[in-house]
Amino acid sequence: xxxYAVIGDPIEQSMSPAMHDEWxxxxxxxxxxxxxxxxxxxxxxxxxxxxxxxxxxWNVTVPHKSAIIPFIDKLxxxxxxxxxxxxxxxxxxxxxxxxxTDGRGFVRSLQEIGCVSGKIDEVLIIGxxxxxxxxxxxxxxxxxxxxxxxxxxxxxxxxxAANFKDGAALSLSDAESSISKFGLIVxxxxxxxxxxxxxxxxxxxxxxxGTVVSDIIYNPLETEFLRTARDSGGNxxxxxxxxxxxxxxxFELWTGVYPDTKKMITSISTKLG
Ligand code: ATR
Numbered sequence: 067x068x069x070y071a072v073i074g075d076p077i078e079q080s081m082s083p084a085m086h087d088e089w090x091x092x093x094x095x096x097x098x099x100x101x102x103x104x105x106x107x108x109x110x111x112x113x114x115x116x117x118x119x120x121x122x123x124w125n126v127t128v129p130h131k132s133a134i135i136p137f138i139d140k141l142x143x144x145x146x147x148x149x150x151x152x153x154x155x156x157x158x159x160x161x162x163x164x165x166x167t168d169g170r171g172f173v174r175s176l177q178e179i180g181c182v183s184g185k186i187d188e189v190l191i192i193g194x195x196x197x198x199x200x201x202x203x204x205x206x207x208x209x210x211x212x213x214x215x216x217x218x219x220x221x222x223x224x225x226x227a228a229n230f231k232d233g234a235a236l237s238l239s240d241a242e243s244s245i246s247k248f249g250l251i252v253x254x255x256x257x258x259x260x261x262x263x264x265x266x267x268x269x270x271x272x273x274x275x276g277t278v279v280s281d282i283i284y285n286p287l288e289t290e291f292l293r294t295a296r297d298s299g300g301n302x303x304x305x306x307x308x309x310x311x312x313x314x315x316x317f318e319l320w321t322g323v324y325p326d327t328k329k330m331i332t333s334i335s336t337k338l339g
Contacts, residue, residue: 070098070099073130081309085310179278181250183208189252192268251277258291273295284334
């Protein structure tokens with residue numbers, strides 16, 4: 067019987083074990099998926115143990131996504147670009163293949179609601195950290211663009227923008243005053259998460275009707291940013307779709323099957339709602 071895992075610290079809150087176990091059942095695959103609490107100091111030992119115990123693959127979450135890179139034998143382009151791995155597959159010869167499904171998972175979640183590159187012209191990314199980088203890379207690869215970046219620290223937005231064809235950087239106030247020209251707006255900062263960081267990174271008031279506005283946060287299900295965007299006529303999408311699709315892409319890498327994401331998004335939304 068094959069088994070998979072997720073490693074992180076903390077790990078108790080992870081919804082991945084329930085999600086993957088349900089998908090294994092739904093698809094008649096005899097496998098299981100375990101949450102494993104790994105402290106930063108124990109990462110190397112944990113990887114060695116997973117290999118020895120015959121784990122077929124695992125997800126990687128905070129704080130190990132970048133720290134695991136030196137232990138991976140083959141990194142794909144997404145993991146290299148993001149300098150972070152969220153999915154590992156143990157290959158037949160025992161070597162480790164690492165990829166990052168976060169950005170592509172985000173794009174899949176957009177495509178699932180009918181938001182595809184041909185329909186969208188200008189894209190605004192809010193934030194310039196690791197999440198913004200991964201999502202932007204996947205958006206560009208899927209044909210979305212041109213991409214504009216806005217961030218509290220404009221320098222970081224400029225650095226990120228330089229990596230993209232036609233990439234531009236805007237101050238938060240310039241982004242707010244030109245907000246109506248964007249067809250897709252992606253909020254990638256932690257502002258609004260867990261009610262710990264209240265407020266919004268910028269005000270989405272003034273968006274054009276039907277603009278797709280997404281927030282990678284899913285706890286709470288609707289951030290103040292998304293609520294404001296909805297009130298302004300936005301077509302809003304929270305972070306559950308990205309979470310489910312990053313998991314689905316990992317599941318596909320391990321099993322060859324792309325699982326039912328719509329049903330999973332509904333069931334997780336109900337649980338968290
Ligand atoms: P991640 O990997 O989740 O993207 P990160 O690389 O630390 O995390 O990036 C965090 C992003 O959230 C940055 O764009 C950061 O803005 P700065 O570059 O100005 O630091 C943004 N961010 C975090 N807290 C913020 C806050 N309170 N207000 C505005 N932006 C914030």
